Amino acid sequence: MKQSVEVLKAIAVTAELLGTELSEAALRAFERRLSAYSEAQALAALDKCQVELRGRLTVADVIDRISSVGGHPSANEAWALVLASRDESDTVVWTEQIAEAAGIAQPVLDAGDEIGARMAFRDAYERILRERFESPRWFP
Numbered sequence: 001m002k003q004s005v006e007v008l009k010a011i012a013v014t015a016e017l018l019g020t021e022l023s024e025a026a027l028r029a030f031e032r033r034l035s036a037y038s039e040a041q042a043l044a045a046l047d048k049c050q051v052e053l054r055g056r057l058t059v060a061d062v063i064d065r066i067s068s069v070g071g072h073p074s075a076n077e078a079w080a081l082v083l084a085s086r087d088e089s090d091t092v093v094w095t096e097q098i099a100e101a102a103g104i105a106q107p108v109l110d111a112g113d114e115i116g117a118r119m120a121f122r123d124a125y126e127r128i129l130r131e132r133f134e135s136p137r138w139f140p
Contacts (some may be wrong), residue, residue, distance in 0.1 A: 004039050007031065017050055020057040032079040033059045034066075041066045063099065063130055071127060071136050077124040082121060095136040101125035 011030050015022045022030065034042045040076035052053040053061055064074075073081070078098045085102070086109075094102075101124040109117035 007039055007042050007046075010043055013045045014050050015057045015121055018055065020055045030059055031086050034062060035062075037066050058118050064126070075125050079118055079121055080123055084096065093140050095138055097125060097128045097132075097134075097136065100128055 008027065008031055011027060011034075012022065024057075036074075041064070045062045048065040049057060049061055052065070072078075072095065077095070078101070081092050081094045081098055082102045082105070085089055085094070101121050104124040105117045105121035108120050
């Protein structure tokens with residue numbers, strides 16, 4: 001979906017506040033990357049970037065915040081749920097995206113590499129949220 005003039009302005013203002021110079025072509029490319037999301041999601045994420053970031057603005061920064069605006073836990077919060085799920089006496093409530101990323105990281109975790117599994121999980125989880133952004137559906 002095409003973003004509004006408000007989103008373009010918000011990208012430009014956020015970039016300026018964070019000391020990031022964007023050419024007209026870079027601004028349009030930024031807009032295209034955000035066009036998969038609603039205007040409200042993009043504006044809320046850009047607002048979070050203004051408060052949370054201390055360095056240059058990137059598309060990845062905004063998309064990371066879109067997922068948290070949409071009700072998804074951060075990758076670190078989701079990983080904590082994955083670790084908790086290893087204890088079969090506990091019931092864990094998680095999303096389809098967390099479950100899918102956990103399945104991708106499981107072989108690495110089974111091999112005993114918790115750090116490698118966390119890295120694989122984070123990469124998979126963030127990719128899943130970028131490629132198929134949906135509202136989270138929680139289940140036990």
